[in-house]
Amino acid sequence: MQKETNNWFASWFDTPYYHILYKDRDYEEAQLFMDNITQYLNLPDDAKILDLACGKGRHSIYLSQLGYDVTGADLSENSIEEASKSSNEKLHFTVHDMRMPFEEKFDAIFNLFTSFGYFENDSDNLVTLRAIHDSLSEYGFGVIDFMNVNHVINNLVPEEVKTVDGIDFHIKRYHIDNHIIKEINFEDKGQKFHFTEKVQALTLEDFEAMMDEAGIYLLDTFGDYKLKKFFKNESERLIMIFK
Structure with a gap:
């Protein structure tokens, strides 16, 4: 991965x-x-x-x-x-x-x-x-x-799947330690990927x-x-x- x-x-x-x-x-x-x-x-x-x-x-x-x-x-x-x-x-x-x-x-x-x-x-x-x-x-x-x-915290969507160009992006969102976290998991061409977006809740x-x-x-x-x-x-x- x-x-x-x-x-x-x-x-x-x-x-x-x-x-x-x-x-x-x-x-x-x-x-x-x-x-x-x-x-x-x-x-x-x-x-x-x-x-x-x-x-x-x-x-x-x-x-x-x-x-x-x-x-x-x-x-x-x-x-x-x-x-x-x-x-x-x-x-x-x-x-x-x-x-x-x-x-x-x-x-x-x-x-x-x-x-x-x-x-x-x-x-x-x-x-x-x-x-x-x-x-x-x-x-x-x-x-x-x-x-x-x-506004973001009050309207946070905890989980969703977004399909773009045939790729299913599995997205999780949460608020922890004064950060907004988005975890992104997907598979493409037989390979699994995981990325995290982490932005301070300023x-x-x-x-x-x-x-x-x-x-x-x-x-x-x-x-x-x-x-x-x-x-x-x-x-x-x-x-x-x-x-």
């Missing part, structure tokens, strides 16, 4: 099965969010945007189509290799660990679709926030789009405490991709704007 090694995200995100399981993600919703957030931030037409933990670059590609100068960064070499097929003079991709700041400064840094809270050491969350802050230009904005932990209060320690100013919060008000128990997302 193949299992993840080292950091779960480094191995799971680099497999083709990750992209198979999540192939039905809503591109229209993602584009609506990018439209709304760039308008809200009132970014200049030629703004430099960093899409941090960009995966295969679906947000990056759309942002470049809006005219921005976009860099997509991700730890997964396979994802960056795939994303790079869409590169052009205003769209670039690079393999990068989000705990490290960029020398280049950006007008906006987007960390989207719960791409935070993966690390084994809690201190790495603070390191990442500081790296984002240090990579912003003087007037730049950071955006973190995270799950709303309270609340708005947790982020506020870390941002305060990092010298980051939280400007606004939203509860969904239409930028509606954040409600602690009802909102599906926790979207934070900071600088």
